[in-house]
Amino acid sequence: MSGEIQFCRTGGCTAKLGPGILDHVLKKIPRSQDDHLLVGYDSADDAAVYRLTDELAIVQTLDFFPPMVEDPYIFGQIAAANALSDIYAMGGEVKSALNIVCFPEQMDLNILGRILQGGAEKVQEAGGVLAGGHSIADADVKYGLSVTGTVHPDKIWKNNGARPGDRLILTKPLGVGIITAASRVKEASKKAVDAAVCSMTALNRYAAQAAHGCRIHGCTDVTGFGLLCHLNEMLGGTYGAKINASALPVLPEAASYAEEFLITAAAQRNRNFVGDKVFFEDGVSFAMEELMFDPQTSGGLLFAVDKEDAQMLSGKLKELGMPAGIIGEVTEPSDQKKGCTAGRIHVFA
């Protein structure tokens, strides 16, 4: 059955192209101007936003990847939660979704059925409608969704609106990349895998809803590029940030797997891409460094929230059962006293 599928090679968001490579290519693509396009790929944002009227914009996103767990039903749920997340990261609401499927012709179609079932259930939970899809016969399994949502044009959560003093809040624990890597070499405990699966299948819808009453200046979902690359994008090369490593939520046993070097290529690519913008204080362990670069499949939302609202938001998220404390803050472009310079991320133990 599912055990026979070559399901887990470089699954989930670890399968993303490295951020450096992507930058190179995107720079060369011609772009046309359209004033209605409020968010395009200039800002490396999570989804595109197109204004239809002064009160209404559509949010469009597309995400798909190879499996990172053995169970096709759970894989479907994770892929869908991950794709839907981009709508939430923009402050939008999910409306409709289309399946994207690559599937080997000779493989048991029941497996495909389970994947699609898992995905459909998550779209339903998101309050959206599954409207169709497209499938390709391919050597490997890949699945995901193209999702359309709506947002008020004045209430978009861009990922680069953060400003100094904003507090940073992360809504899901780090470590799913490390745990799925450990699981691939059969060194992960059931407890750790269950916790990672539970985190990956959870929709970011509830975190986004909780945040709608707060002054959110910037938001992104933490996925393949890991916490630090996504945070770096959020700072837009303008501001610095301080991160309190001990305040970071981490999945059980993920740190000990990192110490055992059950780490991914993607985390190292992330380190190469952004490592020279990050300064780790003495006392930040190797495991914590790895966790901060760890690619997250269907990771949490990272909010830059007005400092006045930070405690309220953290409290609301904790009531929903999320380990979402304040993990740091955005700092001035050149905050020498605190050791931060422009675009610099300073990690404290």
Add this chain to the structure above:
Amino acid sequence: MNQTVDARGDQCPIPLVKAKKALKELHPSDILKVLVDNEIAVQNLLKMAGQMQIYAERGKEDGGFYVEFHVEKEISPEPSAEETQCLLPEAKKEEPVKPRKKNTVVVISSSFMGDGSEELGKILMKGFLYALAQLDEPPACIIFYNGGVKLTTEGSASIEDLKELKAQGVEILSCGTCLDYYRLKDKLIVGEITNMYTIVEKQAAADMIIRP
């Protein structure tokens, strides 16, 4: 006994898992060679060696890559108190012969190399940094000051080479006063900002200083 582990075609973390397993069976002064087929795996293996405090060297061979772990002392997951006592004095004795990396510091004070034509000097400097990135044993640190900071900032032709050096663990330092003077502080792409104390300390502690 030296050992070779073939991890070509394996995705991380498998090369690391294989290397870790093989290291457990090695003895002092043994060398473990791990063959891999991509640069990222090399970097992950070097990172692991650094964490385990094992001296390691990288290299290229037959179109692939390898990392050699030079095992200095017995690696045991949890040495008992007795073992620790036996090992400690021995480890101390070994220290002078430990293949320590030479602490080479490169100091670059201009964006071009040598006197004469500035245009030629720029070409030479680009070639110098490229060649530096290809060294088997890279320097510990490169310090950029005065016009040198133009090389670590936006518009430099050597960014890729410097990133490569950085990935090899070379510390890249640019003088903060100089970045300010040329208004390049927010244009820094590779490495860290430093001050005169560090610039002096690094040079004072160096085994060798190279000034192109």
